[in-house]
């Protein structure tokens with residue numbers, strides 16, 4: 001039993017079950033958000049698909065984790081507010097175009113836009129996309145390499 005998973009469940013007054021403990025341990029291991037499919041796969045030996053989603057819903061409702069929608073797919077992440085006692089439910093996310101990882105920018109908040117009369121918001125999905133710290137380095141290096149190739153080619157043409 002992962003100690004922190006146990007603590008989180010206890011603090012949220014949720015019963016401690018194997019699927020919940022396993023979902024939390026898995027999510028605690030990664031810096032990025034994890035897709036429902038990945039969790040289904042990780043838990044396939046201990047429970048069925050609907051149990052996975054039922055538990056994901058229970059954990060989301062208790063605010064231990066949060067759900068992020070991306071390209072019609074849900075990804076899940078431990079709610080940073082729950083860990084640091086600082087609730088910032090509406091924070092922006094960052095999607096890396098290269099490795100596809102999704103990060104929580106939980107120390108930032110989102111300014112809620114005014115809605116026209118009669119519009120009811122259900123949530124905010126604010127995603128910044130670009131390159132994460134690991135991928136932006138690789139990108140710059142490959143751009144440098146391309147420049148270098150170009151210069152060499154030019155040199156050879158002379």
Ligand SMILES: [Zn+2]
Nearest residue numbers: 096099132135
């Ligand atoms: Zn990346």
Ligand SMILES: [Zn+2]
Nearest residue numbers: 077093104105
């Ligand atoms: Zn988040």
